[in-house]
Amino acid sequence: MASEAQGAETGGLEFHPMDQFNIESLFGGPIAWYTPTNAALWMGLAILAVIGLMVLTTTKRSVVPSRGQSVAELAYGFVYKMVEDVSGKDGVVYFPYIMTLFMFIVCANFLGLIPMSFTTTSHFAVTVVLAMAVFLTVTVLGFVKNGTKFLGLFWVSSAPLALRPILAIIEVISYFVRPVSHSIRLAGNVMAGHAVIKVFAGFAAIAVVSPIAIAGIVAMYALEILVSFIQAYVFTILTCVYLKDALHPSH
Amino acid sequence: MATDTQSAAEASGPGMPQLDFSTWGNQIFWLVITLVVIYLILSRVALPRIASVLAERQGTITNDIAAAEDLKAKAQEAEAAYDKALIDARAEAGRIVAETKAGIQADLDKAIATADTKIAAKAAEGEKVIAEIRAGALDNVKVVAKDTAKEIVAAMGGKADAKSITAAVTARMKG
Incomplete structure (x- = not known):
């Protein structure tokens, strides 16, 4: 890329850890x-x-x-059991949607680990859409399934009466923070890992520290493999938890 | 070009392409397409297929376990039948042994009895013959004694009639 060429020309250390996230037109323009x-x-x-x-x-x-079929069955069973355990039996209807989210995130994360590739899940545009889709669906579903009883989610009936309004405010805030944390958690983790690898790669230009830098890249890469799966898992299980709240709003 | 991107990055703040909202529309557009396609692939093809495979496998396993239980019951039945047959065969064998023994014993007893009667008959016959011989021998002794006595008497120069000699011999022989 142009900026990398410039770095090579000047001979100094040039870090462009965020260049890998640039959106570029495939055919120019x-x-x-x-x-x-x-x-x-x-x-x-x-x-x-x-x-x-x-x-x-x-x-x-x-x-x-x-x-190969075992892997497919394993993925199926993994997400199916998650939906069933977390959201309950009536959440199984939404299993294909949750499976779609999981499969997209996990495939995009792992494709992003290929050197020179582009990680779609590192962009807030993507994760915000995913998180907002979950948030809006779950909220609408909660009101459709439970009517006004869905608001009971914010009214902690097991707490002392005096505390309930305060708790309700906290619950409402936490409810609306959900899509923010949901989206930033995924994109942030993926982006940070990739950026750190790029920073290590920048240090590899200095001969003295390059073994350490390469060891660092290897270690970060291993960690990123873990993160790729765990973040997909976390995103999916949180979706299941939100779905459970929509289906069974009582505390 | 390089300076352009750099200046653009500097202009848009700390240089995070993620926060360049001009590309959001593009990404969201492609993301929605991607999600719809993945959803259609999964819900129409992959998930029903995997579900049917899993259900089939569960069915096969259940059937196999049931079949195995059936076979086990059959094996136990066969074992019981075998044991029964063994006991029956043992009893039968014992019966046959006892029967044979009894038959042999009866035959033996009969044979012994026959042999005993035969032996008794032979013994009686033998005794009769012995008695006859003894009787014959006595007579002969008498004749010999009479003849001898007559000859002796004749040799002595005496003359004796047969009657007195016989009486004398008989008296001597009794004596």
Whole structure:
């Protein structure tokens, strides 16, 4: 990239840890809402990854599964059990939606670990849309399923009466903070890890510290593999928890 | 170009592309498409397929366990039948042994009885013959004694009639 070339020319240490997050048009030109960008490309690759993982591996429908089919079944069972355990039996209806979120996040996170790739989940635009989709769906669902009883979520009936209004304010604030924390947690974790790897990579230009820098990259990469899965898991399980609140608002 | 991007980054604050709201519309547009596509793939193809595979496997396992239980029951039945047959066979064998023993004993007894009667008959016959021989021998002794006595008497120069000699011999022989 242009800025990296400039860094090489001047010979000094140039850190551009955030350049990897730049949105660029694939074919040049300005970025309009419909322009195919690197974000669009890597989202498309995430779709292909989902197809490869969940569809192509299960074409044989074998009773004794192959390795690939085991992975697909494992993913299915993992999310299904999560929805069932956290949201309850009546939450299972929403399993395909939650599975969609999980599969997209986990595929995008892991694709983002490929060197030179673009991590779509590192962008707030993506995670905010995901989190707001969950937040709005859950809120609407809560009112549709429970009517005004959904407001009981904010009225802690087990607390002393005098404390309840204060708790209600806290509950309301925490409720509206949910989509913020939900989205920033995911994008923040992914972005920070990738940026730190890039910073280590910048230090690798100095011969003396380059072994340490490369060791640091390896360690961060291992951590990022963990983070990729855990953040997808956390996002999904929080979605299940919010769904449970919508279905069963009583404390 | 480099200076352009740098200045653009500087202009937009600390240089986080995430906060460049001009690209949000683009990302959201592609994200919505992506999510819809993934949702359609999962809900129409992948999830029903995996669910059916899992259900089929569960069914197969349940059937296999039931079949295994059936077979186990059958095996136990067979074992019981085998044990019963073994006991029956043992009893039968014992019965046959006792029967055979009894038969042999009866035959033996019969044979012994027959042999005993035969032996008794032979013994009686033998005794009769012995008695006859003894009787014959006595007669012969008498004849010999009479003849001898007559000859002796003749040799002595005497003359004796047969009657007195017989009486004398008979008296001597009794004596």
